[in-house]
Amino acid sequence: MDAKNILNEARSLNKRYNFFITINESFLEEPFLKKASGKNAKPSGKNYNEKVKLISVKDNICTKGLRTTAGSKILDNYVPVFDATVIEKIKGKYGVVGKTAMDEFGFGSFSTNCAFNVPKNPLDETRTCGGSSGGGAGYTYLSKYSDSSIGESTGGSISCPAAFCSVVGITPTYGLVSRYGLIDYANSLDKIGTFGKTVKDAVKLLNHIAGYDKKDSTSIKKTKEDYEKYLGKNSKLKIGIIKEFSNGEGISKEVEKEFWNGVKKLENEGMNYDEISFSLTDVFIPTYYIIAMSEASTNLAKYSGIRYGASDELKGTFNEYFSHVRSNNFGKEAKRRILLGTFMRMAGYRNAFYIKALKIRSLIINEYKKLLKNYDVFPKFSEIEKLSPVEAYMSDLLTVGPNLAGLPMISVPVKKDRPIGMHFIADHLQENKIIQIGDFYERIR
Amino acid sequence: MKESDKVVVGLEIHVGVTKKIKTKLFCSCALPEKESSPNSNLCPTCLGMPGSKPVLNKKVLEIAVKLGLALNCNIQKENFFSRKTYFYPDMAKNYQITQYESPLCINGHLRFKDKVIRIRRIHIEEDPASIQYPKEIDNSEYCLLDYNRSGIPLCEIVTEPDLSSAEEAREFLEYLISIIDYLDIYDSKNFTIRVDANVSLPGTKRAEIKNISGFKAVEKAIGFEVIRQKGKLRRNEEFRQETLHFDKTSGRIIVLREKEFEEDYGYIYDPDLPKIIISDEFVKKIKNEIPELPTEKIERLIKQYNISEYNANVLVSEREICDLFEESIKKVDKNLTINFIAVTLKKILNYNKLKLKETKLTNNNFIELLQMIEKNELTPRMGDLLLRRLIFTNKKTKELADEMGFSKINNFDKSIERILKANKDAVNDYKKGSSKALHFLIGQVLRELKGRADAKLIEKKLLEKIK
Known part of the structure; x- marks a missing residue:
């Protein structure tokens, strides 16, 4: 395999599908790409070390010396001075082909709120990749050379594009993968995870990036686990299906059919399921958006045109200056979330919105924990047409719950090359269970 | 007292608690020194770069708990950090990590003269960058930013409005700082204590003078503000809640902004920093580390050594001076020691504007000096002259006395x-x-x-x- 082919493929796919915001044109010069034998050989072309895999990385993860925009014009010219912990961890094992397209700061479910080009669905170019980690999912599906990708989820941004692009997406337990170097959307919800052509590909990459990091105070201290050992297992898991989602309205007949087909296949293999009820599903969406937007509106305050990112001619007072930079460079959805988020934490509204949402969040976590004593739970995905902002927010119904609770989840295509995902959720730090069932389903589907 | 003389003052005192620590509050940057060149102690976290994250320096918790206990506060069990969001050029992230809902220390008090000054709260927060204006705050065309200060750990002590004059506010601050010195948490060489003073009179609205450094300046600023408010009252002008700046050089009060409502900082919990639980054992451990504080010390000195209240006050003015006293009287006459400390040594320190701990005087050298006087080998006058040089040298007392030709002549x-x-x-x-x-x-x-x-x-x- 010629390393130049990888670059050429990325370039040509990008031309057609807009998967990348930045292609790492200089990755061939990375020293670890050299073949072990050719000491001083230029690591291009045939000297490429085939043991090193090439992956794509979501553009909100800082890569030292490589442009990182988080999908926003306000960071158009931003080149980080440090690597995110996950990038440090993969050094020498994976090379970075490029930084993938996403909704600005992750604000979207379809990768359409983009300051740069909107990525197109690899299965149907007239449709979206899902979001917000859309570019990474689409590229992983189409690339001949790259079988996995680093994504990030706040409210479903891995599961959703994984389903849309028919790849596997793993969203680990909150805190399992260090967030150091991740450009924040909503810090209490953000999780770095992986995409793979197969469960195995996604798991291999997860193995490299998971683990405690003292630079992230919310990182979980636990001994390192080898997730690959859960592949190829046939152990039977107890399945619970949340009625409120499986019988929910607004889900296309086709998706519903595929979902129950999938369930049947598991049943045929001897896995039984119970239908269970979850009482708080009607408040998932407001709870999620209040918390996410409140946090986001503070995270975005730092972009004021002073030390990095977009700047402008120094004119007027400080207030005038930064308002100008922000008005010109934030996209519509970013502005909407800043306004809403700021409103919901203002004195007078704070208790009614922000504080209440925090309380409901603990109730949701408790309910999940209670149910997960007995089950692994899975909802599913629908396809989306033209939507108003509120309708777009509602489309996250199936993914925000486990994201609020910080639970690990996996999305596996119902069938190969079908843009519908089976979604499995387990209790905190039970990555073993989602990997087992995801891998098992992949084999029997 | 006339109604219009009832001045009400509350203070917010920001103390950089850097004495016993090596790094900033949320990153591993070394603490800058006064001489550090601007923007030389920085990292992505204290610059607020995208993707950087705060990690708490746990040592600061110990220091803040110690301060809280010394000011008779209750220590809260569950602690969070919050984001206080506002846009200002000195803010690296345009939010400050501070404590809002749950300050570490609450409901304290301090006996001061014949009053009790209540301490509403003490919390931990990060210092913003420092701003330098080429002219004054309201007429500079630009300002310069030095992020060295960004992320330095501060303890903010908030008093209730229990002070009733500019002078009293200054004296209270001096007393407070003597306690902080006893706790050995504040490095006066490299950091300045900054004070926000809330001032009002009957019939006026509270005005907040921001960021005053220096205790004399606090007294001046409050004094000027009282005069300004009285003037407005006399002229029957309308009062609005104001934020003020005191310009030290010109002695001017500058109105920064008028507001009709309390500032809205849109506080949220900082989701990057998990909850901190302070255990009873932790508090107990810190309590045991607190040294004897001035008030208790004065009482003990009077009782134990039968000395005057005045002298006791002089001795506790600095922890090291009291230690010197108690060491010396084990070997030297008490009255000679008190006299030499309270009069001679104090005079020399004041003249040089030094604290004892900033000099090179050792307990042994001081004791030897007193012993030579006791044995008639030195006159008190010689002792005085010798001490003036002894505070600047590493030489032994005898050595210096010989060098200065200070041997007493008995046969003349x-x-x-x-x-x-x-x-x-x-x-x-x-x-x-x-x-x-x-x-x-x-x-x-x-x-x-x-x-x-x-x-x-x-x-x-x-x-x-x-x-």
Whole structure:
């Protein structure tokens, strides 16, 4: 395999599908790409070390010396001075082909709120990749050379594009993968995870990036686990299906059919399921958006045109200056979330919105924990047409719950090359269970 | 007291608690020193770069708990950090990580003179960058930012509005800082304490003077603000809640902004920093580390050593001075020691604007000096001169005394004979009953001996000869 082919493929796919915001044109010069034998050989072309895999990385993860925009014009010219912990961890094992397209700061479910080009669905170019980690999912599906990708989820941004692009997406337990170097959307919800052509590909990459990091105070201290050992297992898991989602309205007949087909296949293999009820599903969406937007509106305050990112001619007072930079460079959805988020934490509204949402969040976590004593739970995905902002927010119904609770989840295509995902959720730090069932389903589907 | 003289003052005191730590509050940057060149102690976290994250320096918790206990506060069990969001050029992230809902220490108090000043809360927060204005705050065309200060750990002490004059506010601050010195948490060489003062009078609205550094400046600023508010009252002007700046050089109060409502900082919990639980054992451990504080110390000194309240106050003015006293009196006479500390040493320190701990004086050297006086090897005057140099040197007392030619002369009969011969008029005057003449003669002898003899001994010998 010629390393130049990888670059050429990325370039040509990008031309057609807009998967990348930045292609790492200089990755061939990375020293670890050299073949072990050719000491001083230029690591291009045939000297490429085939043991090193090439992956794509979501553009909100800082890569030292490589442009990182988080999908926003306000960071158009931003080149980080440090690597995110996950990038440090993969050094020498994976090379970075490029930084993938996403909704600005992750604000979207379809990768359409983009300051740069909107990525197109690899299965149907007239449709979206899902979001917000859309570019990474689409590229992983189409690339001949790259079988996995680093994504990030706040409210479903891995599961959703994984389903849309028919790849596997793993969203680990909150805190399992260090967030150091991740450009924040909503810090209490953000999780770095992986995409793979197969469960195995996604798991291999997860193995490299998971683990405690003292630079992230919310990182979980636990001994390192080898997730690959859960592949190829046939152990039977107890399945619970949340009625409120499986019988929910607004889900296309086709998706519903595929979902129950999938369930049947598991049943045929001897896995039984119970239908269970979850009482708080009607408040998932407001709870999620209040918390996410409140946090986001503070995270975005730092972009004021002073030390990095977009700047402008120094004119007027400080207030005038930064308002100008922000008005010109934030996209519509970013502005909407800043306004809403700021409103919901203002004195007078704070208790009614922000504080209440925090309380409901603990109730949701408790309910999940209670149910997960007995089950692994899975909802599913629908396809989306033209939507108003509120309708777009509602489309996250199936993914925000486990994201609020910080639970690990996996999305596996119902069938190969079908843009519908089976979604499995387990209790905190039970990555073993989602990997087992995801891998098992992949084999029997 | 006239109604219009009832000044109400509350203080918010920001203390950089950097003495016992090596790194900033949320990153591993070394703490800058006063001489550090601007923007030299930085990292992605204290610059607020995208993707950077805060990690708490746990040592600061110990320091803040210690301060809270010393000010009689309750220590909260569950602690969170919050984001206080506002846009200002010195803010790296345009939010400050501070404590809002759950300050570490609450409901404290401090006995001060015949009053009790209530402490509403003490919390931990990060310092913003420092801003330098080429001119004044309201007429500079640009400002410069130094992020060295960004992320330095502060403890903010908030008092209830229990102070009632500018002078009292200054005295309270001085007292507070003596306690902070006792706790050994504040590095006065590299950091300045900054104060926000809330001032109001009956019939006015509370105005907040921001960021005053220096205790004299606090007194001045509050004084000026009281005058300004009285003027407005007299002229019947409308009061709005104002945020003010005190310009030290010009002594001007500058109105930064008027507001109709409380500032809205849109606080949220900082989701990057998990909850901190302070255990009872932790508090207990810190309590045991708190040294004896000034008030208790004064009471003990008076009781234990039977000394005056005045002297006790002088001794506790600095922890090191009291230690020196208690060490010295194990070996030297108590009255000589007190006298030498409260008068001579204090005078020398004040003259040099130094604290004892900033000098090179060792307990051993000081004790030796006193012993030499006790043994009549030095006159008190010599001791004074010697001490003036002893605070700047590593030399031993004896060594320096020799170097300065300070050995006391006990045999000076020849000098006396010479002086008597040369001043016969004075001798006669004395015989006629003039005590002035005797003092003159003593002075002459002392001068010839360059002060190296004891005046009382000279007088005794003079009288023997004259008779």
